[in-house]
Amino acid sequence: MIRVFYTNRIFKLDNESRRLLSSYPKHFQDKWGYDFSVKHPMSFSSKVLLAKALEYLNINTQILSTYTLGEMGKPDIDGDIFFNISHNKGLVAVAVSDCQVGVDVQQQVNKADSVLLRVCTERELDFFKSREELWTRKEALIKLLGKSILEGRRYEVLPDCEFSLTKFSISSSIQGTVATIEKPDSLEIIEV
Numbered sequence: 001m002i003r004v005f006y007t008n009r010i011f012k013l014d015n016e017s018r019r020l021l022s023s024y025p026k027h028f029q030d031k032w033g034y035d036f037s038v039k040h041p042m043s044f045s046s047k048v049l050l051a052k053a054l055e056y057l058n059i060n061t062q063i064l065s066t067y068t069l070g071e072m073g074k075p076d077i078d079g080d081i082f083f084n085i086s087h088n089k090g091l092v093a094v095a096v097s098d099c100q101v102g103v104d105v106q107q108q109v110n111k112a113d114s115v116l117l118r119v120c121t122e123r124e125l126d127f128f129k130s131r132e133e134l135w136t137r138k139e140a141l142i143k144l145l146g147k148s149i150l151e152g153r154r155y156e157v158l159p160d161c162e163f164s165l166t167k168f169s170i171s172s173s174i175q176g177t178v179a180t181i182e183k184p185d186s187l188e189i190i191e192v
Helices: 015-021 026-031 034-039 041-056 061-066 113-119 122-127 131-145 149-154
Strands: 002-007 082-088 091-097 102-106 164-171 174-180 187-191
Touching: 002 041, 002 164, 002 174, 015 041, 034 041, 041 061, 041 082, 041 091, 082 131, 091 102, 091 174, 102 131, 113 131, 113 149, 122 131, 131 149, 131 164, 131 174, 164 187
Parallel strands: 002 187, 082 102
Antiparallel strands: 002 091, 082 091, 102 174, 164 174
């Protein structure tokens, strides 16, 4: 099962967020203080949302003490809990699963065609009429694989690709995609 937690609330550095962040490694806690919460509010909010999601799932947040970043910046924690983070224009989403997962949410894709051509194939551009669907599929897959978006052309996201790309909607103007190796049993969307 995959659960996608989302919020359009920007979390502030207060007693609640301090409590939630206290499970992360000390060097991250030091980095994620007041300046970080002001300069990078979406990233800060994603760390708080991840801790809130784990609490919602009755998972001990002490597991966050193993939080690390991979070579391309993909976050990870030890154990059989997998997650991925996305934020876009005031919206923060965290996918939590029992299998490797990538997630992306978009309210509107404003990527120039030159950017899309650098990361998408002609076949993808011809197939997808919705830039949001194409971009969320591409981003979610790249995040699942822990790759750079600049490697996007190597991984097509057409319906017959070897990965499971599950589309979801948060509202009529917000689309998302969850990427996994195998088709998930279920997908639940939870507003926080």
